[in-house]
Amino acid sequence: MAGTVIGEGLTIEGELTGDEEVVVHGTLRGALTTSDALSVAAGGVVEADLTASSVTIAGQVTGNVTAQERVDIQAGGRLVGDVKSARFTIADGASFKGSVDMDV
Amino acid sequence: MVKMSSDMSVVGARSQVTGRVAGSGGLRLEGSLSGDVSVTGPVEVGSGAVLEGDVSAASLEVGGKLRGDATCTGGIVVRAGAEVRGELKGSSVSIEPGARLDVRLDTDVTLDLERRR
Numbered sequence: 001m002a003g004t005v006i007g008e009g010l011t012i013e014g015e016l017t018g019d020e021e022v023v024v025h026g027t028l029r030g031a032l033t034t035s036d037a038l039s040v041a042a043g044g045v046v047e048a049d050l051t052a053s054s055v056t057i058a059g060q061v062t063g064n065v066t067a068q069e070r071v072d073i074q075a076g077g078r079l080v081g082d083v084k085s086a087r088f089t090i091a092d093g094a095s096f097k098g099s100v101d102m103d104v
Numbered sequence: 105m106v107k108m109s110s111d112m113s114v115v116g117a118r119s120q121v122t123g124r125v126a127g128s129g130g131l132r133l134e135g136s137l138s139g140d141v142s143v144t145g146p147v148e149v150g151s152g153a154v155l156e157g158d159v160s161a162a163s164l165e166v167g168g169k170l171r172g173d174a175t176c177t178g179g180i181v182v183r184a185g186a187e188v189r190g191e192l193k194g195s196s197v198s199i200e201p202g203a204r205l206d207v208r209l210d211t212d213v214t215l216d217l218e219r220r221r
Binding site: 003004005010012013014015016017018020021022026027030034 | 111114117119123124125128129131139143
């Protein structure tokens with residue numbers, strides 16, 4: 001069970017900061033920062049800069065993504081924005097537009 | 105206790121939200137939220153949670169701190185240990201012993217006495 005869950009029909013306009021896992025089924029506009037894992041589920045819409053330990057995207061994200069560990073865009077997921085992370089995967093069927101900085 | 109389901113949102117104990125929260129479903133607050141909440145489902149402010157903002161919801165249960173006005177189509181429950189400051193408007197309001205309040209209550213009640221006048 002994730003610490004923070006934005007449910008399917010819910011929209012947050014503002015800033016979410018935390019120290020625990022975050023799952024987005026709904027909509028978030030603003031900024032999101034967590035020291036734990038972040039997951040944007042299929043159907044989830046995020047228009048925000050994201051910072052997390054790891055980011056999994058199955059929904060739609062517009063914004064820059066920074067992860068300490070990894071960023072994964074799953075099939076059906078869509079990311080428009082720059083990625084900064086040591087590990088980055090784009091699954092078959094995912095969309096991505098932006099630049100990647102793996103800190104090499 | 106508000107039942108967990110897919111249309112239930114949770115702000116965890118180690119999370120803070122600043123901004124507007126709106127939409128369908130319910131919300132359980134365990135961390136802190138500074139901003140207005142407008143949802144179609146129930147809102148629960150857990151013990152240890154802090155909500156600074158107005159609430160519009162189907163129902164409200166407060167175990168933590170609430171500073172703001174609440175408008176509910178259903179009932180409002182203030183648990184023991186809760187601290188509430190604002191206006192509570194709902195179909196019914198119940199307050200457990202041990203809650204600390206500085207509130208105005210409105211349950212839209214009309215007494216028969218008033219009607220006859």
